[in-house]
Amino acid sequence: MTKKEIVKTISEEIGMTQLKTKEIVQKTFNAIVETLVEEQRIELRNFGVFEVKKRAARKARNPRTGQRVDVPQKFVITFKPGKEMEEKVRELEQRLLGQPQAPAQAPAPPAEGNAQPAAAPAQSSDPPAA
Incomplete structure (x- = not known):
């Protein structure tokens, strides 16, 4: 999506002219850039x-x-x-x-003094998912 498309969508949703909406969108982008330059961080909740x-x-x-x-x-x-x-x-x-994709997690390290080689992954008889 381009800035022009964003302006058109917002303009239609709120019933404001595209010219005025474009000005507001541009001022918003300018404020973000200026804040980054001056403060190096901007948080948009x-x-x-x-x-x-x-x-x-x-x-x-x-x-x-x-x-x-x-x-x-x-x-x-x-x-x-x-x-x-x-x-x-x-x-x-x-x-x-x-x-849903489960978040990847690293395996837990072995407990001290109990180091054993990792077991091979279990083999499944199911065909691989496509």
């Missing part, structure tokens, strides 16, 4: 959190030549979705995939 984070300088490798290259530090914008957004996406996932 039930939506999510935008945050400016520093990525440290690092060494990388050019995949074509294999040559090592220095990647300078830089600032990036991150987004962490709010609970409401995550729930809506989970509902979408359930509708599209049929079953």
Whole structure:
């Protein structure tokens, strides 16, 4: 969806002209950007959190030549979705995939002094799911 489509949808829903709606949408986006620049963080309840984070300088490798290259530090914008957004996406996932996906969990480490090799996963006679 584009900004133009967002403006059209909102305009139709609230009965405001597209021109006025476009101005409000643009001012909202401008306020988000200005807040990120000034405060490095903006929290929009039930939506999510935008945050400016520093990525440290690092060494990388050019995949074509294999040559090592220095990647300078830089600032990036991150987004962490709010609970409401995550729930809506989970509902979408359930509708599209049929079953909810259980959150992945790492296996618990063995108790000290009781280290035993991990058991092989149980074999199922069911055919693999498509």
